[in-house]
Amino acid sequence: MTKGKVVFAGTFRVESISVPVQLIRSGRKTIGVKVDQKGVVTAQAPYLAKEADILAFLSQHADRIEQYVQRSRMAARQSEDAGRFAAAELEHMAQQAVQVIPQRVAYYARLLGVTYGRITIRNQKSRWGSCSSKGNLNFNCLLMAAPAEVLDSVVAHELCHRKHMDHSKAFYAELYKLFPDYDRCSRWLKEQGVLLMRRMTG
Template identity: 45%
Template sequence: MEKDLTEYELIRSGRKSLTIQIKTDGSVVVRAPLRLAKYRIERFVTEHEDWIRTQQKKAEKYREQVHVITEEERRDGILRAKKIFPERTAYFAKRMGVTYNRITIREQKTRWGSCSSAGNLNFNWKLLLMPPELLDYVVVHELAHRKEMNHSPHFWAIVEKELPDYRKRREKLKILGRQLG
């Protein structure tokens, strides 16, 4: 279903340029300088009609591929995560000879896990919606930071020692991660 291009949200600000943004729901946002005449904005939108339609089709395709998480999935996932992450973390920490402090379960949009310098670990519960080997990869990745707080070659050698196929797991995580919305 094509959206009417005469319908767009206009946001005026102190900016100097005119831009068009297509949101993931296919709606159009036009950002314009405060004093730019309305007819120039409308002409700009008309001139970019093909580009707008193309981006809306891409947004629609993206929405079809993304799994929208229900409240029930979220609730159940967080409960399971509170059990599974401590188990997997304890298992790999023992194997890797590292310690850690607190484990926190979160829901981040862009991160699967993190490790603070104090040894506190954060994990994204959404990992439970993926194959278990990806959860293990994130756990090992974060525990490796207990030895090396960076992503140097030494860090990756620690990860590889525990998970020789970590590169495949990391790539699979990137691909599947885009499908969770």
């Protein structure tokens, strides 16, 4: 098989997980699992990983996986109750973001001692921010609906990529030094940010 090629290997059931688990094989070296915003569970495994080992991994983490599945389902129901953001609401948040986010970027860039390029505000359904190799920064306008410290955590995260374009130990050491409360804000985005993402228009 071509290195890096992704192969869909079907679905199967795991005790204590209420939904079928999709299995994806690829060139990765370890077994992992993810639960998306719709509560779909995907096991990710190396090409040659034994199915028994994959099942053992999923069974070991079944309770935590099921918690995320239920959390995703609850988030979906809550977002349906809240309704989608109107186009005018998104435009208002984008205008706010243009005023607020560059100031926060400048603040944390000074603390970190880095430069950056263009700042772009977007309406995104899956990402809170990004940093290109040229130092251009993108941020989601929905950050204006999050607590101020959560917005700052995303800004700090992206600026740390100006020193480390990966998520290595060195990257996180830099991030925690710049923003010690990062883990709590990251949890907020995983638990509450999904509600905002689901309310995107379109």
